[in-house]
Amino acid sequence: MSEFFSMGGYGSYIWSSYGVTAIAMIVLLLATLRGLRNSRRELDQLETVLHTKRQRRNRKSRKAT
Amino acid sequence: MHRFAKPSVFLKLTAPILPWLAGATAILIAAGLYFALFASPIDYQQGDTVRIMYLHVPSAWMGLFCYVGMAICGAMSLIWKHPLADICARATAPIGATFTALCLITGSLWGEPMWGTWWVWDARLTSMLILLFLYLGYIALVNAFDDPDRGSKAGSALALVGAVNVPIVKFSVDWWNTLHQPASIVRMDGPAVDPSMQLPLALMILGFTGYYFVVLILRVRLELNERRIRALHLSGMFDDNAQDAEPYDPGHNAETSQ
Known part of the structure; x- marks a missing residue:
């Protein structure tokens, strides 16, 4: 097992290559997912406000006629 | 062509593909890692460091592909x-920049034990560094304008001018005889890599490409x-004297309209 991790003496180079690549790809994916979740939340809030405003306006215009 | 380029159509088309693509990507990368780390032989000259190739070459490929x-x-x-073309370009830039940076880092980690140096101003390495700067410049430029349309015009011009660097990266090892080895996969007389090493390489290249498309779809939705x-x-809909104008809608909420 330790032979596997030492990689013929080049373990530090090989494992840091795999580590850096894994971290970069995971961080990019998670950052994208987090941004997507935040934008969806903000959009939902905006659309709820928009919806209630529209209803209120419709009610007002119905009263006027 | 334009029909498919409509944002709402893009969302409808990609929503069912995404889980399959993500699953296939995970399997490809897992299989690629197994063959890269366990089930492939060591190189007769480079020993175990050849395993860095299974990250370095796919990263370089993705940097150019993106x-x-x-x-x-x-x-x-x-x-x-x-607008969708611009959105795709913006969504691609950070992915391409990440892979280009990874190509340079893994290349350094491979160069130190094999060449005895982390870095040389060799044509291949230098043109790859320029590729990274082109990505970073593009990202900075498109975000520098308050009006996204002006940013996209400037960014697109930069992306097009910078495209001359792509063949320079590819052929740098043929035009200048330097430390980096010449092409060993895409060449006239077929790949010069042993079949036992081609398999993990192919799996990782496909896996990285799949990863790109998964993150691309997610980033297009975000954008x-x-x-x-x-x-x-x-639109002014949130002012107190809201008018009845409907705001521009590029395909509703990317998540809820699936």
């Missing part, structure tokens, strides 16, 4: 002014959401 995609999207955005938020804020 740039070509970004430049084509930039051209389409300039010619047809289609569409952000444009919709911007449009809602600009």
Whole structure:
């Protein structure tokens, strides 16, 4: 097992290559997912406000006629 | 062509593909890692360090692939002014920049034990560093304008001009005889890599490409959401004297309209 991790003496180079690549790809994916979740939340809030405003306006215009 | 380029159509088409693509990507990368780390032989000259190749070559491939995609999207955005082309280019840039940086880092980690140096100003390495700067420049440029349309015009022009660097990267090892080895996969007389090493390499290249498309789809959704938020804020619908004008809607909320 330790032979596997030492990689013929080049373990530090090989494992840091795999580590850096894994971290970069995971961080990019998670950052994208987090941004997507935040934008969806903000959009939902905006659309709820928009919806209630529209209803209120419709009610007002119905009263006027 | 334009019908498929509509943001709402993009969302409808990609929503069912995404889980399959993500699953296939995970399997490809897992299989690639197994063959790269366990089930492939060591190189007779480089020993175990050849295992860095299974990250270095796919990263380099993705760095170039993403740039070509970004430049084509930039051209389409300039010619047809289609918002989706610009959105795809913007979504591609950070992915391409990440892979280009990874190519340089893994290359360094491979160069130190094999060449005895972390870095040389060799034509291949230098043109790859320029590729990274082109990505970073593009990202900085498109975000430097308050008006996304002006940013996209400047960014697309930069992406197109920078595309001359792509063949320079590819052929740098043939034009200049330097430390980096010449092409060993895409060459006239077939790959010069042993079949036992071709398998993990192919799996990792496919896996990285799949990863790109998964993150691309997610980032396009993110960008569409952000444009919709911007449009809602600009529409004046949130002023007290809200008018009846409907704001620009590039395909509704990317998540809820599936």
